[in-house]
Amino acid sequence: MSKSYTPGLKVLEKTTIQKERLLPLKGKVHVDNYQIVDANHIVASTKIPGNIQMINIANELNIDADQIKESMLCTIDESVSKGQVIARSKGLFGFFKSEVRSPLDGVIGNISDVTGQVIISEAPIPIEIDAYVSGKVNSIIDKEGVVINSSGMLIQGIIGIGGEKKGKIKIFNETDTDFSSIEQDDILILKSTLTYDLYQKINDLNIQGIVCGGIDYQTLTKILKKPLGVAITGMEDTTTIIVTEGFGDISMADRTYQLLKNNVSKIASINGATQIRAGVMRPEIFIGSTDKSIVEDSFDEDKLAISIGSKVRIIREPFFGLIGEVIELPKELVTIDTETTSRVAKIKLNDDSYEIIPRANLEVILLD
Amino acid sequence: MKNQENINVILATDCGSTTTKSILIEKIDGEYRLSHRGEAPTTVEAPFEDVTRGVINAITELEELSERKILDGEKFINTSSDNKNGIDLYISTSSAGGGLQMMVAGVVKNMTGESAQRAALGAGSIVMDIIASNDGRKYHEKVKRIRELRPDMVLLSGGVDGGTKSHVVELSEILAAANPRPRLGNNYKLPIIYAGNKEARKEVNKTLVDKIDLKMVDNIRPTLEVENLQPSRDKIHDLFMDHVMAQAPGYDKLKKWTHCPIMPTPGAVGEIIKRIAKKEQISVVGVDIGGATTDVFSVFEDKFNRTVSANYGMSYSICNVLADAGVENVSRWLSHELEESDLTNRIANKMIRPTTIPQTLDELIVEQAIAREALRLSFDQHKKFAVSLKGVQQERTISDTFDQTMSGETLVNMQDLDMIVGSGGVLSHAPRREQACKILIDSFLPEGITELSVDSIFMMPQLGVLASVHEKAAIEVFNKDCLVRLGTCIAPLGEGEIGQEILDYAIFVEGEKHIGTLKYGEIKVIKAKYIECKANLNLKGNFSIQNKSIFEGTVYGGEVGIVLDGRGRPFNFNMKTENRKSLIDNWRNTINEYPNLEI
Structure with missing residues (x-):
């Protein structure tokens, strides 16, 4: 019989997860296979190309594009500094020479004798990737990153905003009026719906994240300062928010809430990034465990049927x-x-x- | 693949972004007919990450319904001698995994840029951005944008053959500086198709060859007056198969299963629309409204155009429709009270749980209200894009060449439009055909006399690819089982006051004469099958059809009939329209749109 699968969300007290930690471009991996790492350990780094500037040297020197190479004082891949003369025309009988200076510190990327353009790249921008979860390096993807194995509790939300954060689980009731016990490294767990009023009060405290049962679409619009058109999130510059059930006035499922409650004060890794289409990425809360009895979870598709x-x-x-x-x-x-x-x-x-x-x-x- | 004459059983699948649809076509009494249909959720995403799982599930449903054994594990069974098991031909289309996403580049945005866009769209891709020498962005902004986009491939055009080279070479330098990375997989070079000035090939090659996988095809715009899209489209198809499909999860396996290349879904639907227009010698607007995107196709004056509204759809992109249309425009189609927050939450919940279906009538009405807006917005975009060739000099001086903003009038002339064809879940699976008919009228607002039809069960994509390998089977199934003729919409042009008489009509249906007067603001329906019906229409006041006050000719009925739409064109209807709710209820009741249930 054909199977009816559903987009089941995982609410698992004990599980083993594998986290791919990949660089956006190839770079260097800093850990070894089977190395134990904590969530903040830098596992890989790279440099992404800096911004570029294009200068039309031929126009600047009033020469033909095919004469540009004769006028260039630098070559491709050569470093240049801001203000340095990079091209000079021959002038007339050695006089009336024109010069072009580099507008930035960078490297000559290309010299074109067709368009007369010179490309200067700014210094590359360093990027570092941490382990995100505590665990063991399971495998290394050459020059691209690592896969970390970790055991613990995993809860997937239905939608979230904001990127990866790490913080301490703290239960918060919507009726609470005392915000003094909230600390900056807290992740607040709210069983009910997150209202905009409450969000504003909490957000002022610069906490790491909020996990709630529901949220009104209009509240989310106010938080993002624009309507959310497609459920592709994670890049927002806001407090990370993870919604476990959906839009509207809806409470967190009892089991989800209870699991989080059982882990009060523990350090969690959370990520609001959601991508419903092409890659189904759900927001998640992961709390690592040192419990050796957790067996490796093998995915069983029948569980989703x-x-x-x-x-x-x-x-x-x-x-x-x-x-x-x-x-x-x-x-x-x-x-x-x-x-x-x-x-x-x-x-x-x-x-x-x-x-x-x-x-x-x-x-x-x-x-x- | 067997000889065409020996093909008796055809299996076709369409791997959509949400659902994988399967159909079984069988030769019955010498004629190809649709026999069964199945579907299952698409499994291109985690945790399955293998499109063939959804395909197998959709086929398994077919097996159950048809009692025909098709698969032996993961292998297709060849048709048995008693013809009770197996298949002869398997074909597939796909838009799963985000479909084909391209970036195009051209020297002048409105000329080679648009030609490149037309080539990419016609090949079934989503165009993420057009980079042009004159797009107003600075070099570093273009580079940044290209780096961010991560397309599946790039189509680079620019310059007429023999013309100036420097602009298109400059574009290639920008591409080289950006060094764009492909969306899927880090370990292969991004394909870039060069379809520009052939004199610049050497320089473009020199600039790009080390960084990307460069392919050269004939110039997309060899002269200002000629647009040559086919070589680029063919190359896009080849690269889609070789690069994009090979990277998507499970597609390598699916490619080996099919008897002909997998086609991007929109490309396949476009093929069918073109064939309808050619066969019936008519102008056609087709639409395929999906979960993530809405594709609009048109053929006017033998010119085919396709646009993809990548951010308008009924599930993944439904909140974009809400954002762009606005709550008021969605709400205007509802006659029941619904708090704004309730409405927006319902729509947002559809976005995050895209495979759900309306269980209650009010949910269905909300979904169909937003479908109207998605279609309206997508059609607006299409009208702006489907224009005559820009850059062709028509009694202009050469100095006007780069000032093309006002040239290129839209080809979409609603009064010349003969037929609207609707496809996609919300139209094909509407519980009543009257609903699909009313959605098409409300969103496309046909003017004059326009036939309406829908894809019966959303199978135009499969028939589109089938037409490329077995045209006879595709046409027979299309005519008998796919295209459902809903009827004809008669919509006079003009504005008036509610209740004002605008049209006297006499319509003859199978010997029976239907006479009456249509008033402004009302809809009337005359029941008629898909047969020729003589119509005599006398228009009143400032109202007209095809710029005339009298029409005498034939119109066709269909499953819904002949719809007389007296709501005027332009159609002015919003939340402030007097008696809005009772008008909606009247229209619904006249057309028999919904069951008579309490909402």
Whole structure:
């Protein structure tokens, strides 16, 4: 029988993860295989090309482009400093010579005798990549980065903003009015919906991140100062926010909240980067563990297939956010209120009521 | 691949960004017909990262429905002697993994830049940016932009053959300085197609050859008056297969399964639209609204154009539609009360859970409201792009050459438009054909007399690629099973007051005469099958059809019928329109759009 997969989000108390830590361009790897690293350890670095400037030397010297090489005082790959004369015309009988000076410190990238352009590159910009999670270097990708193995608790959110951060888990209630105990390295866990008012108060404290159950789309728009058009995030210059359930007034699933609560004061690595399309990247909270008993997690695709007994979350109105268990999977297509025929599942909700839900509107909750 | 005469069972898949669709075509009584359809979520992303998993799941569904064994593990079974198992031909299209993403470069943005854009779009790609000598950006800004983009390939054009070389060589120098990295994989060189002044090939080659994988094709604009897109499009197709597909997860395997090259989905749909226009000798607008992008195709005056609105779609990009259209424009189509925050949250939840479907009627209505806006915005973009060739001198002096902003009028003339063809989940899978019909009218706002049709089950992409290897099968299935004729929209031009009489009509359907008067602001529907119906239309006041006040001719019915749209053109309808909700309800009831349920 064909399988109905869902975009299941992982809520795993004990798991083993592998993190690829890759450079944007080839560079140098600074660790060895099997080396133990902490989350802040620099594992690889490189230099990305600096900004470039193009100068039309032929125009500046009032010569033809094919005469440029005779006038250049520097060659390709030569370093030049700001103000240095890089080209000089022959002038008339040795007089009336024109000069061109470099507008910046850099390296000559190209001299073109077709266009008369000279390209000067600014100094390369250094980039460093840290381990992000504590663990063991599992493999090295030559000149590109490493793969880190780590064990611990992993929770995936549905959407987030902001990049990688590390901080201390702290529970926060929406009714709390005392913000004095919040510290800059905190990651606040909010079971309910994050309002804009609360965000503003928290954000002023420069904390590392907020993990919440829901968020209003309009709140997110205010935080980002523009509407979020596509769910490709991670580059925002804001406090990292991870939403576990979705948009609207919705609380964090009990199990997710409980797991986070059990890890209060522990150091977590979080990343709000989300990419729903082409690569499904979900925001995540990872808390490393030294527990040796954690066995390596092997991905089992069948866990993502809806089957009788699956614990599921309903992910569309009118029962959005409710959690239940699959008790029947009728083979026949069923006509729903919209007059569409759909494959459905019968769900027993937590309050012991039953609902027929299109399978497309269910999400398997992955448990360990 | 077998001889065409021996092909009896055809399997075709389309790997979309959200869903992989499979269809089974069988030769029944000497004629090719669609027999079954299946689908499964696309699995190009983690944790599967193998497109063939979704393909196998979609085929497995076909096997269940057809009771035909197609796969033995991961191998296709050849058709058995009793014709009960196996297949003879397997073909596929794909837009999964973001499709084909290109950057184009040209010397003059509105001339070679646009020609390059047309070539790339026509080959089925998304154009991420156009870099041009005159685009107003400084060199370092262009370099920065190219570095950020990470395209799958670049099409570089510029200059007419024998013309000045320096501008296009300068573009190649910018590309060399940027040294762009491919989107997928760090370990191969980015393909750049050079389709510019052939006299500059040596210099371009010298500048780029060490850094990228350079391919040379004939100039896209050999002279100002001639646009030569096909060599570039063919090369884009080849490179798409060899480079992009080879990098996407699982495609190497899928490539080996198919009996002919995998085609980008939009390229395949474009093929079908072109064939409709050619066969029926008509002007056509086609649309394929997907989860991430909306493609609009048109053929006017035998000129084919395609645009891709890369940020307008029904799932991944749905919030872009909301942002660009605005809440008011989406809400104007709703007659039930919905808080703004509720509306925006529902739409945003569709973005983050793209495979969900509306379970209730009000959810369906919201989804179809936003579809109207996605289509409207995409069609607006298309009209601006589908223009006559810019740069062709028409009683101008040479000094006007670089001032082309006002030249190039849109080819999309709504009064000349004969047919609109809709495809994509929200149109093809609308529970009622009346809904698809009304969405097409509301978003494209046809003027005069325009036929409307939809792709029955969203299979135009598969038929597009099938047409390239078995045209007979593609045409037979297209006519019998794919194209659903919805009817004809009669929409007079003009503005008036609600209730004002604008048109007297007499329409003859199978011997029965339907006469009446159409008032401003109302919609009427005359039930008629897809047959010729004589129509006599007398327009009143300032209203006209095809610039005339009388029309006598034939129109066609369809599954919905003949729709008389008295809402005027231009169509002015917004949240402030008086009696907006009752107008919506009247239109819905007349066209039988939704079941009579409490929302």
